[in-house]
Amino acid sequence: MSDQSNTPVPDPPDAEAQTRIGVDSWVAESEDRQARKRGFFGPAARGWDASPDPVKLFLFIAVAGTIPFWMNEGDLFVYGLFTVLYATLGLGLNVVVGFAGLLDLGYVAYFGIGAYGYALVSSDHYGIHWPTLASLPAVMVFTGLIGLGLGLTSRRLVGDYFAIVTLFFLQAFLVFTNTANPVIHGIGLTGGSSGIGNLDPLEFFGYSLTSVKQQYYFFLLVLVLATAGLYFANRSRTGRAWRALREDPLAAEVMSIPVNRLKRLAIVMGAALAGLCGAIFAAIQTAVTSSNFTLNVLIFIFAVVILGGIGSIAGPILGAIVINVSFQFLQPQNDHPSIKRWLFYGAIVLFIALMKPWYRAVVVLVGTVAFGLAVHAIVSATAAASWTAGTVTDAGSGSAGKAIADWVVIPNQTLHGGFATYAYIGLVVLVCVVRSVTGWWRTVVLIPTLYMAAVVWENVLAPNPAVTAEILFGVLLIVIMTVRPQGLIGTARVEII
Amino acid sequence: MHPLLFSVVDNIRSLGWGGAFQLLRNGLVLGSLYALIALGYTMIYGILKLLNFAHGDVYMVGAFLGYGILTRLNGPLNLAIGIVPAIALMFAVAMAGSGVLGVAIERFAYRPLRNAPRIAPLITAIGVSFFLENSVQLLTNGFQYTYDPFELGKTGNEELGPLYHTVFSVAGNPVTTVQLLVVGSALFLMTALVLLVSRTRFGKSMRATAYDREAASMMGIDTDRVIAMTFFIASMLAGAAGVMFGLYLGVTYYFMGFLAGLKAFTAAVIGGIGSIPGAMLGGLIIGLVESFAIGYVGGQWSDIVIFGLFILFMLFRPRGLLGSRAIQKV
Numbered sequence: 001m002s003d004q005s006n007t008p009v010p011d012p013p014d015a016e017a018q019t020r021i022g023v024d025s026w027v028a029e030s031e032d033r034q035a036r037k038r039g040f041f042g043p044a045a046r047g048w049d050a051s052p053d054p055v056k057l058f059l060f061i062a063v064a065g066t067i068p069f070w071m072n073e074g075d076l077f078v079y080g081l082f083t084v085l086y087a088t089l090g091l092g093l094n095v096v097v098g099f100a101g102l103l104d105l106g107y108v109a110y111f112g113i114g115a116y117g118y119a120l121v122s123s124d125h126y127g128i129h130w131p132t133l134a135s136l137p138a139v140m141v142f143t144g145l146i147g148l149g150l151g152l153t154s155r156r157l158v159g160d161y162f163a164i165v166t167l168f169f170l171q172a173f174l175v176f177t178n179t180a181n182p183v184i185h186g187i188g189l190t191g192g193s194s195g196i197g198n199l200d201p202l203e204f205f206g207y208s209l210t211s212v213k214q215q216y217y218f219f220l221l222v223l224v225l226a227t228a229g230l231y232f233a234n235r236s237r238t239g240r241a242w243r244a245l246r247e248d249p250l251a252a253e254v255m256s257i258p259v260n261r262l263k264r265l266a267i268v269m270g271a272a273l274a275g276l277c278g279a280i281f282a283a284i285q286t287a288v289t290s291s292n293f294t295l296n297v298l299i300f301i302f303a304v305v306i307l308g309g310i311g312s313i314a315g316p317i318l319g320a321i322v323i324n325v326s327f328q329f330l331q332p333q334n335d336h337p338s339i340k341r342w343l344f345y346g347a348i349v350l351f352i353a354l355m356k357p358w359y360r361a362v363v364v365l366v367g368t369v370a371f372g373l374a375v376h377a378i379v380s381a382t383a384a385a386s387w388t389a390g391t392v393t394d395a396g397s398g399s400a401g402k403a404i405a406d407w408v409v410i411p412n413q414t415l416h417g418g419f420a421t422y423a424y425i426g427l428v429v430l431v432c433v434v435r436s437v438t439g440w441w442r443t444v445v446l447i448p449t450l451y452m453a454a455v456v457w458e459n460v461l462a463p464n465p466a467v468t469a470e471i472l473f474g475v476l477l478i479v480i481m482t483v484r485p486q487g488l489i490g491t492a493r494v495e496i497i
Numbered sequence: 498m499h500p501l502l503f504s505v506v507d508n509i510r511s512l513g514w515g516g517a518f519q520l521l522r523n524g525l526v527l528g529s530l531y532a533l534i535a536l537g538y539t540m541i542y543g544i545l546k547l548l549n550f551a552h553g554d555v556y557m558v559g560a561f562l563g564y565g566i567l568t569r570l571n572g573p574l575n576l577a578i579g580i581v582p583a584i585a586l587m588f589a590v591a592m593a594g595s596g597v598l599g600v601a602i603e604r605f606a607y608r609p610l611r612n613a614p615r616i617a618p619l620i621t622a623i624g625v626s627f628f629l630e631n632s633v634q635l636l637t638n639g640f641q642y643t644y645d646p647f648e649l650g651k652t653g654n655e656e657l658g659p660l661y662h663t664v665f666s667v668a669g670n671p672v673t674t675v676q677l678l679v680v681g682s683a684l685f686l687m688t689a690l691v692l693l694v695s696r697t698r699f700g701k702s703m704r705a706t707a708y709d710r711e712a713a714s715m716m717g718i719d720t721d722r723v724i725a726m727t728f729f730i731a732s733m734l735a736g737a738a739g740v741m742f743g744l745y746l747g748v749t750y751y752f753m754g755f756l757a758g759l760k761a762f763t764a765a766v767i768g769g770i771g772s773i774p775g776a777m778l779g780g781l782i783i784g785l786v787e788s789f790a791i792g793y794v795g796g797q798w799s800d801i802v803i804f805g806l807f808i809l810f811m812l813f814r815p816r817g818l819l820g821s822r823a824i825q826k827v
Contacts, residue, residue, distance in 0.1 A: 103616065153808065156815050159615075160548045164762060165811050171759060172804040179797040295755070299623055306620055421636045428632075435605055460635060467639075470631040477624030482609045485617040 057227065060317070064220055068213045077212050078331075083324040084219045085281060090304040090316030091226050092273030097302075098311035099239065100266035101246030102154060105298060106166030109173040110143045110271040112293030114278025116177065116190060117142050119288045122200040126187065132202045132283075139279040140272040147271025151264040158249075170298065177290040195289030202283045215284050222280065223317075226273060231313055233269075242266060246311075296470075300327070303477055309487030318488055330469035340465070341400075344457055348450055360443055367447040372407045375451065379409050386412045408451075408458045420460045427452045508793045515668050520792040521785070526676050526745065528784020529683035533738040534761035535768070535776040536690060537731030543707045543771035544727050546615070550622040551602055552735060553758015554629035555595050559736025560749040561633060562591040564642055567743075573649040573658070580649060580659060584744070588682075591736040599732025600725050608721070626755075633751040646675070646747040660744065679741045686734060687777055693730075694773060703727060707771065756800075760787070763807050769820025778818060 096104045117139040121130045181188040202209045245252040253259045282288045308319025355361040430449040461468040541549045566587045570577045606621045649658040663671035694700035705713040706723045714720045764783040768775025790799035
């Protein structure tokens with residue numbers, strides 16, 4: 001302790017973001033909130049705030065309903081249909097995590113059970129073909145019952161213990177479907193790693209939903225019904241009881257709220273909705289494999305709920321739009337390499353432009369460009385030619401590629417394979433340094449950091465878009481949680497007990 | 498009788514006592530690895546009440562650091578230095594590197610959220626795990642790196658390197674140097690940890706911080722530093738486990754951390770989370786259960802057996818074998 005007394009205690013980097021003691025943060029921030037609603041979009045923002053909730057839902061339906069008219073089938077599938085899928089899944093998870101405050105990490109298992117359930121009763125696997133109007137409710141009831149079984153453990157397990165049991169349930173489900181594959185009536189129940197194919201499409205009163213447009217509208221209908229249902233559930237007596245139980249289960253129990261029954265109800269509702277999503281997803285894909293229900297999907301759905309705001313109804317929908325669109329955009333099969341590059345540099349410039357005060361932004365911008373030119377000049381003057389001989393991946397236009405290659409050091413990959421690793425680790429270290437220093441030191445360190453980010457982007461990330469998307473996703477989770485733990489529009493402070 | 502149960506009985510009969518000893522031996526080796534990782538989980542949970550999802554990935558990074566040192570020393574075949582200093586160097590670098598990584602994770606992902614709702618650091622933990630796993634995938638091109646530890650330190654035309662020499666046999670079943678090395682160094686590290694926690698001043702401040710952070714800081718304990726040191730020690734143990742795994746099985750890959758981490762956390766919970774002897778006991782139990790399940794039920798069922806037993810166990814004794822009953826405060 002004695003060595004601490006003579007050094008001044010630095011402010012934590014997010015000192016102003018923390019809630020001050022004795023100050024109601026809602027009142028303290030009210031001026032900020034008012035100020036934010038002025039400006040060019042101010043009237044629209046104020047109108048949005050003032051309009052009643054059903055109007056907001058209708059506006060959403062109106063916008064979402066026009067999307068198929070201007071988007072082609074492939075884009076509608078990845079940007080439209082998947083967004084609606086994740087929004088619905090997010091809503092279901094929000095019931096468990098946001099309303100009841102139970103950290104359910106096995107949520108994707110219900111999604112998978114729904115998909116496999118639909119596959120077993122609507123395919124040639126066992127030769128069973130139930131009508132959709134029978135199979136969808138049956139799947140929902142079945143996943144609900146599975147949820148009830150797992151929900152029984154929530155009576156004794158709280159917080160992290162429940163989380164870990166449910167995570168194990170997911171892992172057991174994955175092993176069960178992928179490798180165990182028990183043989184029943186001479187056929188492997190789950191088809192092993194190849195899964196079950198050739199599923200029947202959804203069919204209602206003789207009309208089968210086969211085109212992407214029809215499937216999109218059907219799923220949108222499911223989303224709207226789920227939203228409306230949860231809206232009323234949230235405002236009901238049950239919803240209030242859920243919030244009470246989420247905030248303080250012990251106090252809720254003392255108030256004679258049936259805590260265990262409400263927990264089970266939330267888990268069953270979430271499970272049934274996830275099962276329904278799984279069944280529709282299976283019918284749309286016309287196949288199920290266990291690779292569709294991995295931990296990555298779970299993290300994706302959690303990110304949707306958390307980014308949007310835990311405990312709010314519109315949150316998961318907004319989160320699904322933001323996360324799915326940006327994630328699909330980064331995928332290699334939806335190829336826009338040159339746009340991605342300009343988004344990357346645009347994000348850096350935007351980051352610099354938002355710095356305060358303005359002269360610091362100018363110093364960083366000019367410094368970064370000059371630093372890059374200097375490094376490039378030094379490397380090409382002193383090192384072997386192979387150190388600057390690499391080419392820009394997917395430059396888009398020739399002049400842009402040349403400009404980048406004259407600024408960023410891109411060595412020949414085959415000769416200097418280890419460079420990428422050291423640059424990447426160097427960038428991570430530099431970012432950590434930027435986070436730990438303050439004042440002008442941060443500005444000074446920021447210049448090589450930004451340049452290093454460009455080097456890493458050109459050398460490592462741009463050639464590997466699939467992994468890049470996952471890495472950015474992990475970083476996004478960390479950044480959102482550190483900067484804005486309540487999500488984009490969430491206000492509730494959800495405490496997992 | 499169900500065919501699966503029938504095959505279990507059949508397996509027990511056909512493997513006999515010799516097979517049972519082999520499974521026991523493998524289970525002990527596996528269990529020591531799980532116990533080392535589980536200690537990290539239990540220490541971090543004990544001090545921060547945080548389920549550190551990234552811990553399994555720290556173990557994976559440790560395995561890669563050890564592998565990197567081995568290849569820098571010209572791989573298992575033409576070692577530049579003797580085998581004992583080489584292995585010591587692998588352990589030293591992997592433990593130091595993982596320790597620093599653990600401290601960095603705590604500093605940049607968990608410390609800013611010290612006063613946030615408890616779900617927030619849990620989500621960043623998932624984010625860190627995702628980041629580490631995919632970064633290593635990016636930097637290693639997603640390959641499985643296999644090296645032949647059988648060749649390690651081989652002189653002349655021996656069939657196996659010194660790590661795989663038989664030290665003694667039980668009923669014709671050999672016990673090799675590497676198996677003794679894993680169990681022995683795990684025991685050594687655990688003893689050192691127990692002594693550190695129970696006998697030193699730092700261990701005392703660690704126990705105080707785990708018991709009540711606020712009160713400990715009022716007593717003049719620099720809790721941030723204690724937490725950082727806890728992360729360093731926990732990650733160091735995980736890094737050592739990573740090197741042991743590499744030496745034992747000769748393979749490292751970027752997603753090896755997830756399942757090992759999950760099972761180690763099971764071990765920590767079964768032993769009673771927050772309890773250091775509990776984590777060791779739990780690790781051994783999980784290792785033995787896994788080994789016997791692989792031998793008697795079949796490899797594809799072993800994970801289901803572990804997870805099923807765990808869920809049942811949690812239903813009947815949620816506080817674990819050696820855990821203390823939590824008192825709910827109002």
